[in-house]
Amino acid sequence: xxxxxxxxxxxxxxxxxxxxxxxxxxxxxxxxxxxxxxxxxxxxxxxxxxxxxxxxxxxxxxxxxxxxxxxxxxxxxxxxxxxxxxxxxxxxxxxxxxxxxxxxxxxxxxxxxxxxxxxxxxxxxxxxxxxxxxxxxxxxxxxxxxxxxxxxxxxxxxxxxxxxxxxxxxxxxxxxxxxxxxxxxxxxxxxxxxxxxxxxxxxxxxxxxxxxxxxxxxxxxxxxxxxxxxxxxxxxxxxxxxxxxxxxxxxxxxxxxxxxxxxxxxxxxxxxxxxxxxxxxxxxxxxxxx
Amino acid sequence: xxxxxxxxxxxxxxxxxxxxxxxxxxxxxxxxxxxxxxxxxxxxxxxxxxxxxxxxxxxxxxxxxxxxxxxxxxxxxxxxxxxxxxxxxxxxxxxxxxxxxxxxxxxxxxxxxxxxxxxxxxxxxxxxxxxxxxxxxxxxxxxxxxxxxxxxxxxxxxxxxxxxxxxxxxxxxxxxxxxxxxxxxxxxxxxxxxxxxxxxxxxxxxxxxxxxxxxxxxxxxxxxxxxxxxxxxxxxxxxxxxxxxxxxxxxxxxxxxxxxxxxxxxxxxxxxxxxxxxxxxxxxxxxxxxxxxxxxxxxxxxxxxxxxxxxxxxxxxxxxxxxxxxxxxxxxxxxxxxxxxxxxxxxxxxxxxxxxxxxxxxxxxxxxxxxxxxxxxxxxxxxxxxxxxxxxxxxxxxxxxxxxxxxxxxxxxxxxxxxxx
Numbered sequence: 001x002x003x004x005x006x007x008x009x010x011x012x013x014x015x016x017x018x019x020x021x022x023x024x025x026x027x028x029x030x031x032x033x034x035x036x037x038x039x040x041x042x043x044x045x046x047x048x049x050x051x052x053x054x055x056x057x058x059x060x061x062x063x064x065x066x067x068x069x070x071x072x073x074x075x076x077x078x079x080x081x082x083x084x085x086x087x088x089x090x091x092x093x094x095x096x097x098x099x100x101x102x103x104x105x106x107x108x109x110x111x112x113x114x115x116x117x118x119x120x121x122x123x124x125x126x127x128x129x130x131x132x133x134x135x136x137x138x139x140x141x142x143x144x145x146x147x148x149x150x151x152x153x154x155x156x157x158x159x160x161x162x163x164x165x166x167x168x169x170x171x172x173x174x175x176x177x178x179x180x181x182x183x184x185x186x187x188x189x190x191x192x193x194x195x196x197x198x199x200x201x202x203x204x205x206x207x208x209x210x211x212x213x214x215x216x217x218x219x220x221x222x223x224x225x226x227x228x229x230x231x232x233x234x235x236x237x238x239x240x241x242x243x244x245x246x247x248x249x250x251x252x253x254x255x256x257x258x259x260x261x262x263x264x265x266x267x268x269x270x271x272x273x274x275x276x277x278x279x280x281x282x283x284x285x286x287x288x289x290x
Numbered sequence: 291x292x293x294x295x296x297x298x299x300x301x302x303x304x305x306x307x308x309x310x311x312x313x314x315x316x317x318x319x320x321x322x323x324x325x326x327x328x329x330x331x332x333x334x335x336x337x338x339x340x341x342x343x344x345x346x347x348x349x350x351x352x353x354x355x356x357x358x359x360x361x362x363x364x365x366x367x368x369x370x371x372x373x374x375x376x377x378x379x380x381x382x383x384x385x386x387x388x389x390x391x392x393x394x395x396x397x398x399x400x401x402x403x404x405x406x407x408x409x410x411x412x413x414x415x416x417x418x419x420x421x422x423x424x425x426x427x428x429x430x431x432x433x434x435x436x437x438x439x440x441x442x443x444x445x446x447x448x449x450x451x452x453x454x455x456x457x458x459x460x461x462x463x464x465x466x467x468x469x470x471x472x473x474x475x476x477x478x479x480x481x482x483x484x485x486x487x488x489x490x491x492x493x494x495x496x497x498x499x500x501x502x503x504x505x506x507x508x509x510x511x512x513x514x515x516x517x518x519x520x521x522x523x524x525x526x527x528x529x530x531x532x533x534x535x536x537x538x539x540x541x542x543x544x545x546x547x548x549x550x551x552x553x554x555x556x557x558x559x560x561x562x563x564x565x566x567x568x569x570x571x572x573x574x575x576x577x578x579x580x581x582x583x584x585x586x587x588x589x590x591x592x593x594x595x596x597x598x599x600x601x602x603x604x605x606x607x608x609x610x611x612x613x614x615x616x617x618x619x620x621x622x623x624x625x626x627x628x629x630x631x632x633x634x635x636x637x638x639x640x641x642x643x644x645x646x647x648x649x650x651x652x653x654x655x656x657x658x659x660x661x662x663x664x665x666x667x668x669x670x671x672x673x674x675x676x677x678x679x680x681x682x683x684x685x686x687x688x689x690x691x692x693x694x695x696x697x698x699x700x701x702x703x704x705x706x707x708x709x710x711x
Contacts, residue, residue: 005518013512020509120607121340123532123558127569127681132571133546143512143544202611215509217533217564223339225507261513265504266476 005139010261011254012140016252019150019214022157022246023208024226024231026165029203030160035194037086038101041108042230043223045202047110049075049209050218051119057126064126065152067166068210070098072203079202082107083195108223113221123217132216149211156207160200161242173197177240224266228273236276238289247287251275307613326369327362327636330395332385332410332611334402337377338531341561342615343402343606345599346424347372349616352598353623358607363630364438371395375406380407390417396636399622402615404429404479411435420629422622422642423663427452427482430663437642438663441622443580443588446660447669449486452526455696456576457490460525463707467524471500473538474529475556483529483555491527499523506531513542525551527680532558536568543571553577558636559675560614562683569680574709579619579673581654582692584702589655595620611687621652629698670697674705 028042052071053064090100096246130144164170172193180190212218233252237244255275257270263271279287334343355366362368371393373385377604381403389395390413398408398414400423407426411433414421418437423429425442428449443450460467470491474484481503499521504514515538518526526549528538535558542552553575558564560579564573581587597614609616626641628650633640648658660666673692678685685691693703 003520006516010513013516017510034335043479067665116336121336121344122563122607122609123341123536123561125536125563125565129366132540132543133587141545143541145540145544146512148508152395189597199422217536219338219341222533257510257513260504260508261517265514266502268508269505288360 006261007258008140012142014254014257015250016142016146016150016253017257018250020129020141020146020211021154021229021233022249023149023153023204025230025245025249026153026157026160026242027204027208028230028243029237030164030173030197030204030235031201032231033237033239033245034173035197036236036239037083037194037198038097039104039198039201040101040227041104041111042201042205043226043276044108044186045075045109046209046212046226047115047218047220047223049206049223050213051115051124051209052206053210053213054124054126054218057128061127063128064210064214065148067208068152068207071210075206076199076203078199079194081200082202083198086198087191087194112220112223119220121219123219124213125217126213128214145215152207152211153199156204157185157242157246160204164199164242169193169196173200174240208270232273232276236279236286238286241286241288244286244288248251250275251253316586324366326367327364327397327630328369328393329393329397329399329626330371330386330389330393331399332373332375332382332389332401332406334377334406335374338533339403339406340376341532341563341609343377344606345603345612346402346615346619347443348602348606348608349599349612349619350623351593351629352595352602353620357627363627364451364634364636368627372466373637377402377403377406379409382406383413386410386413391525397626397630397641399626400424400426402619404482405477408478411438415513418638420638420645422626422645424619424622426439427479434623434662435636436646436661438616439622439625439645439659440664441618441625441654441657441671443654443665445670446662446664446666448664449482450489451668452485452578453484453487453490453554454668455670456525456527456551456578457487459576459672459696459705460551461494463550463705468497469521469523469525470496471518471521471523471526471549472498472502473500473518474503475506475531475534477506477531479557480529480531480691482554484527487527487529487554495665503648504534506534508534508537511537512593514538515541515545515547518669519545519549523549525549527554528552529555530557532561532564533696534563536557539568539575551576552709562609562611562613562686564699565678565686566681566683569682570677570678572675574673574675574706576672576695576709579614579671579692580669581613582673582694583613583687584689584691584692584694584700586700586702587655589653590651591653592617593655598691608682610614613686621654621657624652625650625657669697669700671700674703676703676706 031039053067056062056067133144135142167194172188174195176190233248237248255272257272260268334340358367375381402424404426407429423440430438472487474480500518507639535556559577599616629641629644633644658666672695695705
């Protein structure tokens, strides 16, 4: 059953899937990887992004990716506001680890329940011309339903990476995790920096949500399926490293796809997380961790 | 003086109280006649199966209102007492215990779905309750409970009857298919469906070239479909839940799956929102269903019921057409209600005996249960999607898009074979 054609397609499908996983995890890579805020509600925000794409797509026919990009600034402000609350209630008093986690659990459930109350529990899908089409290069297929999210994810990751390494605020975000006092001495307000970073993380959720609903149907509880994967990707990539997160996401997608093709799909999550555990055993800080 | 007055007053009070209690005891039986008959159940109102669960609840409330308009059951109004099981099997035993011990319901019916019916079985069995059940595949196979009644028309051998039609249709074709690929989600229903498909394939001496399961939270189905294609199966049988059904159909289209028959046990292809979104990708797929608006299935009462349902469901974020589960949710209460009226009692034993021997007239036609509580004869339809246009919900409201191929009594057209995209 092994053939070059099957392997090539499995690799490509895995990379495309991995790219999507990166888009889902990048917000958490900023918020958890760099700021140590355990935002377990991140996948729930992605679902909100997916519903935003669904609403505007079904009513006006706008392209889901464009909706995601347009909604990102709104999500940014929402994220900043939520960070304010989190900071005032938990971080300032030093209770962030457990109480903060409980706070985000609460946010996650509230989001899910509000979505159910407003939109019900039926599966939602979007329409776009490229969903269902597939490009073929030689014997390798590139389904656009997966290729478009991959391209957007790569662009998003590159954009965030450039932002974090080139701009003042971006570098300040990296700095605040390393040494908050030094950052204050440099003249930057660490609270405002973290607020900006959290907003950025949630803004990526708007885009990731649009990608999610392009790939498959969404209903309010779908976010829970991604909690394990996003944290695993951020940890495997190394806390604080965007490029590490991206590589980790690609590895996860690749392993899932190749195992599903050649061993059987039921093995895919086990092997994928096995790879994570093995990597952490050999490199406890993750692939590119500090 | 005070003491004497107080003691006299307390004695008068005691006499008044006793008189009041006696009076209440005398009056109470008359008031009892107006006490509602409570029917208890849990239902998936959130979680993966909530799309159908909420639709089922709407149908059940329509039944309750219809019955109460006609004077209720045994002259008493019917009240539904229910809780959301959130599609979590672990919550079911606690909910049914509460319904029985705290809410003291008179009758129980099941939740929706194999995974949610099974956990309630030990509790209803211990209390010897009659248990009408809503869409569980083989949920009674191990328990062999004689007061279980399954409204889903799988047939006397549910696991194999479920897919028998699919395989029988395939074997009627010329040349006969030789190989089959079976793929299913790692979940109770899909595994049962796959087990039945395996048995059917072996009985028909088909070679099983692919037989694997996938985790329900799988995101991308392209590698799976590709692996299936690599084995070149003549027919492909899939057991899946709504999100995976969508994933498999889209992946099959993107990979360009070449096979002669595709479908079988895909839940979700019966839901309006998914039918509208998949549109022409559905064409050619042969899949199970239980009721479609074809001319051969116009049972008395079904159209009025669907009209009532569609009016209520409009803005509730549930299936707007209601063809899949709602008629059966209405019917499993109809069967219970008719039994209560016929036996003039709430005695579980009498109800069970009545339900075993009676052929009921319901909105889904004539219903007759066999010994194990399943239908005496299968009515699992095999339906083929035909001429589906893109992005159009109304086309599914009427006939012509889902052709019934099997069983022969309900057939409304011939199969288009092999599967073409």
